[in-house]
Amino acid sequence: MDYLLLFISTVLVNNIVLVKFLGLCPLMGVSNNLSAAFGMGLATTFVLTLSALASWIIEHLLLVPLNIEFLRILSFILIIAAVVQFTEAVVRKTSPLLHKNLGVFLPLITTNCAVLGVALLNVREEYSLVQSLVFGMGSALGFSIVMVIFAGLRERIALANVPETFAGTPVSLITAGLLSLVFMGFSGMI
Amino acid sequence: MFVATLVLTALGLLLGWLLGLAAKVFAVEENPIVNEVEALLPGSQCGQCGFPGCSAAAEAMVEGTAAVNCCPPGGRALTETLAELLNVDLNSLGDAPVPQLATIDDTLCTGCTKCYKACPTDAIVGATRQIHAVISKACTGCSKCKDVCPEDCISLNPEPVTLNNWHWTKPEAA
The missing domain is CATH 3.30.70.20 (Alpha-Beta Plaits)
Incomplete structure (x- = not known):
């Protein structure tokens, strides 16, 4: 029950993108196209879950016993970069089309602050292994949901008659703000 | 300090080794010359060469199953470039299809x-x-x-x- 509550609260109430404002770069960058956004969500889900798991293992089996917690950020970045490289190899093998669509944004998952953010939040909140896995998966699912919703909205905005002053990025940012407002409405649910 | 250096080095080596392994397992066979030939072709996917599109034709040309002069829209200039790239003797080719x-x-x-x-x-x-x-x-x-x-x-x-x-x-x- 605790895990379910943690999961729902991570997906909706404390959504990583719209409430914690992490990972805004892919939200703006890859949300032009619904299928690309979905693919990006899947790739990030994979990376986030795997890196949350790997960083917990490194933190508790390596950094804490050897008393070298000051290397936390450095080693987490190392792990995330490796997981991203691995994901890129897998995506290139399994879906060349998705690889082409995602382009530069796939390696840029390395610098997605949501990924490092989740790994560091896991340490701060002192989560157990299962808890950090649930937290990682929840954040990833929340990220994917927001990506898909936002890409759908932007596909509609692309066809709408937007005043010239707001056309392009400004109206996207306003939409993101409104969407964030919607997700803020979930607070107090749990 | 030594512990920190050692741990990071070991971590880097381990991850690098794992990535190398993954790169071998998930290797994609890509012939760079196919991409080069495809870039030279007109890219209108007209199918006059008898292949479904320019990328299929490029693959066949590199494999040698299609003649370098099988692309009518490309004309003589394209045939010459391709013959040079793929090391084919121009004189050995038959008549090219007329554009x-x-x-x-x-x-x-x-x-x-x-x-x-x-x-x-x-x-x-x-x-x-x-x-x-x-x-x-x-x-x-x-x-x-x-x-x-x-x-x-x-x-x-x-x-x-x-x-x-x-x-x-x-x-x-x-």
Whole structure:
């Protein structure tokens, strides 16, 4: 029950993108196209879950016993970069089309602050292994949901008659703000 | 300090080794020369070479199952570039297919606009219920317009001889 509550609260109430404002770069960058956004969500889900798991293992089996917690950020970045490289190899093998669509944004998952953010939040909140896995998966699912919703909205905005002053990025940012407002409405649910 | 250095080094080595392993397992076989040949081809996916598209033709050319002069829209210039790239003797090739040009019979054209929507190189100009015309410089002779024309008024012919493209005929083979 605790895990379910943690999961729902991570997906909706404390959504990583719209409430914690992490990972805004892919939200703006890859949300032009619904299928690309979905693919990006899947790739990030994979990376986030795997890196949350790997960083917990490194933190508790390596950094804490050897008393070298000051290397936390450095080693987490190392792990995330490796997981991203691995994901890129897998995506290139399994879906060349998705690889082409995602382009530069796939390696840029390395610098997605949501990924490092989740790994560091896991340490701060002192989560157990299962808890950090649930937290990682929840954040990833929340990220994917927001990506898909936002890409759908932007596909509609692309066809709408937007005043010239707001056309392009400004109206996207306003939409993101409104969407964030919607997700803020979930607070107090749990 | 030594512990920190050692741990990071070991971590880096381990991850690097794992990535190397993953790169081998998930290796994608890509022939760089296929991409190079594909970039040289016109890219209008016309299918006159007998392959479904330019990338399939490029693969066949690199494998050697298609002649380098099988692309009519590319013409002689493309054949020469490809022969140099793929190290093929130009003299060993037979006659290249002659480039074709589409012409619209203006007595039959109803201005239905179907052909210029089908044209991959935007070589057909016209508007609804206006007679269409072909810009011969842009036409690659892919015959896509011929297939969609409901009036059957498009024909494909070799380029008419003018002062600009006339040349001596080749000597006949013995």
